[in-house]
Amino acid sequence: MSLFYLLVGLLAIYPAFGAMQMPPPNPLVGNWEGQIALPNNQKLTIILHISADNTQQLVAKMDVPQQAAYGVSASRVALQGTNVEIDFDVIQAHFTGTLSSDNKQIVGHWQQSGADLPLTLNKTDKPTSITPKRPQEPKPPYPYEVHNVSIPNPNAPSVILAGTLTLPKGNGPFPAALLIAGSGPHDRDEDVFGHKIFLVLADYLTRHHIAVLRYDKRGVGQSTGNFKTATLQDFASDALAAVKFLMHQPGIDPKQVGLIGHSEGGIVAPLVASQMPNIAYVVLLAGPGIKGADLLALQEERIAQVQGVPSAEIHKMLEINRQLYQIVLEEKDPQKAQTLMQNVLHKAQPKMQQQAMDQIIASLNTPWMRSFLAYDPAKALRQVHCPVLAVGGDKDLQVPAKEDLPLIQKALRQGGNRQVTTKVFPGLNHLFQPCQTGSPLEYAEIETTFDPKVLAYISHWIQQQLGLRSSP
The missing domain is CATH 2.40.128.120 (Quinohemoprotein amine dehydrogenase alpha subunit, domain 2)
Structure with missing residues (x-):
């Protein structure tokens, strides 16, 4: 039977059922x-x-x-x-x-x-509507040039990074910075809870005569490739391709190109700089100097403390996680690791639902997490010989500055690098926002995206290292 005749048939019999009601709406709607x-x-x-x-x-x-x-x-x-x-x-x-x-x-x-x-x-009938305020987010028209670019990675043919290059107006060539985002599927703006961190940073630097390239991570936004299977080393390969691309762009001084990495990007930047002696400078924004597994444990402890979790519960959590991390580090077969982690969780939390258990195990059994837990930043840092600025906030709970910055400085100096500047900014969190406790739960509610004092400090330091006149 054709669709036409079926419809005619239905229309013909509908009047005979004039009292027929449509099914009641689902109560969940x-x-x-x-x-x-x-x-x-x-x-x-x-x-x-x-x-x-x-x-x-x-x-x-x-x-x-x-x-x-x-x-x-x-x-x-x-x-x-x-x-x-x-x-x-x-x-x-x-x-x-x-x-x-x-x-x-x-x-x-x-x-x-x-x-x-x-x-x-x-x-x-009227759900709460809250539009977060982001007063630092720049709006066009911008007082500089904006170019969308595509960046191939010759070491990963399936990866083409989509990015934005901002160039100061005027006569070049200009010094430049490549921005390298933190962990997670970040786009070129490093959007965290509506805070476009890299958009704000790129805008500030470009207004102060420093060109900036930022890009969507592989498999994110308009970039091709697979994010889920990527490791730290893969992200370093992408950043390496991006900085080489930047050095060859018209209007860029290839001798004055540096790297700025935030959080995970602060691991990737030294990996790239250790392979490229012509990198002019490196800026680490809450970049880890602590081994991966140790950093996660410290991060979990600090966040739990601020959130008021009892010390006995924190100790129990840390011990369970220590066992899980050890399994991931020692057992290279993901299937075998999954079974071993299930045994640990069943013993420690017998009432935990299977779905929750599966989520925890899946998050630990990824290629990225395996590479991160095993990673020691000191090795690459010892091979970086250009000027390095490492900054952190004293309320950063994700990469605590008090423990982290001395390790970065130590590793760099072990490699013979004496061009090292470290600075702790009081009252700032992992995103360099003024905050109350540093808890990630505060990030979205804070209006400031990137503290202006830090933006000014970074810009001034870069210009100083490159022998440029500091702009107002």
Whole structure:
């Protein structure tokens, strides 16, 4: 039967069923809002927008305004009786709850990264709308040239990096900087909770007569390649290709090109500089000098302390994680490592749900995590001989400056480098924002993207190293 005749047939019989009602709307359809209570008396607002598609299949999108996260798509929405289940595979999270008899409330739990937190969602016609303020974000027109570029990596044929090159107006050639982003699938702006860190940094430097190249990491944004399978060494290969590309661009002085790496980028920058003696300078923004496994343990301890986790619980967490890290470091076969980690978690947390356990193991069993846990930054730092600036905030909980900067300085000097400057900025966190505690939970709520004092210090230091006149 053709589609035309089927439609005619349906239209013909419809009048005979004039009293027939359409199926009632699914009670989950609508806007839902609730708050997750976090340690240290902080609360995180969760907003769900649930609708039905043309096949009456439920779909959901989530907003977390305090983290500037909007439209996060659910991978599954299910209602069986009064039991509600919603999965967010992209962030490895799961919500399960019970729908009230009046269909206006869902009482349940949010599960993510091993945590199981109460979350009650209430149906609302007007969900909270919070637009974070980002006063430092520059808007066009810009007082400099902006060029979109494509950067091939000859050592990885599947990788073509998409980037932006900003050039000061006027007569070149200009000194230049390559920006290297931190861990995670960052685009060229290194967007963290709505803070476009590298856009702000690139804008400041370019206004002060330093050209800047920044790029989407492989497999992110407009760049090709596979992010999920990449290691630290792969990201170093990409940065190496990018800085060589930058040195050959019109208007760039190839003898005055340097590297600026933030967080993980502060590991990648020395790896690149150790292979290229013609790099003019390196700036490490909260760049690790601590071994990977040791840094993660220190980071976990400091964040837990600030969030008010009892010391006994912190000690237990650190011991479990130490065992998991050791397995990843010693067992090269991911399948065997998975089994060993399951045994550790079953013994330590017998009531942990399998989904939460799988999420933890999956996050530790990636090529990147394996490369990071085993990495000692000192080896590459000892081979860097150009001027180096290493800065950190004294409230940085992810790469604590007090422990980190002395190790960077020590490794550089062991290699004979005496052109080393380190500086700790008081009151600043891992993103170089003025903050209260340094907790990552504060990042999105702080309006400042990058403290102006640090921007000015970096720019002045670069100009000083290159023998340039410092611009106002």
